[in-house]
Amino acid sequence: MPDIDQRDPAEVCDSLSRWLATKLPAGSDPTVCNVNAPASNGFSNETILCTATWREGGEPADHRLVVRIAPTKHLLFLDADFSLQYRVMKTLADGGAGMPLPPLGWYEEDPSWMGVPFFIMDHVDGRVPADNLPYTMEGWVIEATPQEQEQMWWSGLDALAEVHRTDWRGLGLDWLGDPDRGKPGLDQQLTYYREFLDWSSKGRPQPVAEASWEWLVEHRPAEEGDVVLCWGDSRIGNIIWDDFRPRAVLDWEMATLGQCELDLGWWLYFDRQFTEGLSLPRPAGFPSREATIERYSELMGRPMEHLEYYEIFAGFRFAVIMCRLTDLLVESGQLPADTDMGTNNLATQFTAQLLGLPSPAG
Secondary structure (H helix, E strand, O other): OOOHHHOOHHHHHHHHHHHHHHHOOOOOOOEEEEEEOOOOOOOOOEEEEEEEEEEEOOEEEEEEEEEEEOOOOOOOOOOOOOHHHHHHHHHHHHOOOOOOOOOEEEEEOOOOOOOOOEEEEEOOOOEOOOEOOEOOOOOHHHHOOHHHHHHHHHHHHHHHHHHHHOOOOOOOHHHHOOHHHOOOOHHHHHHHHHHHHHHHHOOOOOHHHHHHHHHHHHOOOOOOOOOEEEOOOOOHHHEEEEOOEEEEEOOOOOOEEEOHHHHHHHHHHHHHHOOHHHOOOOOOOOOOHHHHHHHHHHHHOOOOOOHHHHHHHHHHHHHHHHHHHHHHHHHOOOOOOOOOOOOOOHHHHHHHHHHOOOOOOO
16 A cells, blocks of 8 residues: 555655755755655555745745655556646646646656655645545534535536536647547447456456446447546545535546546446445435436536446446455555455445346345
8 A cells, every 4th residue: 555654754855855946946945844644545646745845035935735656566557647647637727627626736757756756736725525434424524514515516516517618629638538449438438447357357257347347338328428528536535625615626547538427427326335335325415316417417518318327337447446456455465365355345236236236245
């Protein structure tokens, strides 16, 4: 597991201080301190929080920074490209995109500073819904009033709509396409996740994932909507919230091009997984699935189609990711080698439930 424990905090402070001196004006005298890792740190990158101080106008000024560092050996995604999320966010920010984004600093390719590439962002104050334990079990989301929960839901959907309204062609984001895997949308996504499953499973049986794949192939719909920029990991747990409104949309490593149903299906799936999938009630103020689809159709100016398909596709994709994540947890010593989590997890359990398959939990 990427973790600050693998690094000497004093060395991190020294490296980042010297690096910032190469980026800031002469005489800024940067120093970095208070290096630590957030409680939740992922496999797609390592995250470090710190405070940097440098001179501005002759006076010292403090800056709370977030440092995203490329994983050294724990690669979660097939064909992982650490720079992708920075490039997408930078392009959107420079292009005046409508969704809120964290203020970005510099991207560093040279591995001599931290051993691998990294980039920095300004720290954004706010709260993030928890995944573990899920925000539907405890915490500030379910403790909020129904009015606050409703505001959270609709304002999050508004931010997602801004992603889908982005003029990705005008911003030059066509490089997100993957023509070797087909046309943007289901062609590319199905091909990618089929390859991802074959890579991550290493020949081991994956009953729910394989049954889901067969269903997806058999029921694949025609895609007739405009190709849009897709966030990829579109869920409320990837947003920093302030007063139940988005302050920053995070985690763009799964960004791609496709139909907006790809993102909406992922959003709806995770809402259902953390409620139906755990036999928990939805937050009282969260609008219904039907109301959400109707509202999003209004925002996009066309009907949202085949959402059941895209929700099941979300479950399949998450099951593939969980297969790979299990191996990473075993390799890092956090799970025993004989764990069944690769085939028996929240993603496979709920996707099996959606498809009427036997539960992997028995």
